[in-house]
Amino acid sequence: MRKGLLLLLLVMVLGACSMEKDAEAEQDSINAEEKDDTAKSEENSEVEEESAAEGEEENGNELVEEEAVQQVSEPLYELSGNWAVQPIDDQANEKVALVTIDDAPDKFSVDMAKTLKELDAPAIFFVNGHFLDTPEEEEKLKQIYEMGFAIGNHTFNHASLPSLTEEEQYEEIVGLNDRVEEVIGERPEFFRAPFGQNTDYSKQLVEEEGMLLMNWTYGYDWEQDYQTASAIADIMVESPLLADGANLLMHDREWTAEGLEDIVLGLEEKGFEILDPLLIKRP
Structure with missing residues (x-):
């Protein structure tokens, strides 16, 4: 009787440990996904910032070129x-x-x-x-x-x-x-x-x-x-x-x-x- 009870308790403890590990693994997976999403978000943000900067630079260059054309075309x-x-x-x-x-x-x-x-x-x-x-x-x-x-x-x-x-x-x-x-x-x-x-x-x-x-x-x-x-x-x-x-x-x-x-x-x-x-x- 006591041996059976001990065996039952041991099974319950092992099951609990297994569930805890599964929960930890699941949490680690969630955290990893969140980190990956955060990294991707930051990367996308950097790309967007770079694109915006390049766009501003192109617009700036176009304005400079337009101003140069206007200056050359202005009769002196x-x-x-x-x-x-x-x-x-x-x-x-x-x-x-x-x-x-x-x-x-x-x-x-x-x-x-x-x-x-x-x-x-x-x-x-x-x-x-x-x-x-x-x-x-x-x-x-x-x-x-x-x-x-x-x-x-x-x-x-x-x-x-x-x-x-x-x-x-x-x-x-x-x-x-x-x-x-x-x-x-x-x-x-x-x-x-x-x-x-x-x-x-x-x-x-x-x-x-x-x-x-x-x-x-x-x-x-x-x-x-x-x-x-x-x-x-x-x-x-x-x-x-x-x-x-x-x-x-x-x-x-x-x-x-x-x-x-x-x-x-x-x-x-x-x-x-x-x-x-x-x-x-x-x-």
Whole structure:
């Protein structure tokens, strides 16, 4: 009888211990799950914070970029009556020179653009439509545009505008704008007539197209005396016509391409800043 009672008590104690261990194990499992949930929650919170921080940083960068674009687009200069560039107010640097390249994109324009890009020297490339006849020529214009250079209209066929009918002038100017837009997705913002010869009608078209009419203050590279790299570089830098706001006319020519680096460096040595065309007031 006593042995049976003792055995019963022993079974009851062992059962209680087993139940207690099972309860402890269950509690440990619950605690572990809670810790895991807490860790995951903290991890998710950190990820959310990082995402929020990255989002704020991206938004901040976008704002900075937008502000930079606005600053670059804000006009600081305008063309004077003699085609030079002058500050709109006394906040802008007077000692600037504008680099322009006509007859693009013929044989040397891409190389000229690369030279200017390496020198951090902005410029306008004035385009002729007859240099956009093939996919290879279109690619040249795309390369120049994608390097960040302003694109200007120099008419389709480089004809003398006063010798053309109004219909022909329309095709030379507006037709080229359409063609350029097909290639780069934007219309030119600057216009330069071949030989600097405008008509009342061409001026009207240029205004309607929202372009800035532009000629130049000096240029030499079509003259026989300056058809070497050293000669053109020397005259462009040492010309008596060089003055604040000079509007420099150059062309897609082998000798000009070869002398271009010396021209830019020579101007900078004289204290001239090469002007970003986008800082010039346009219609």
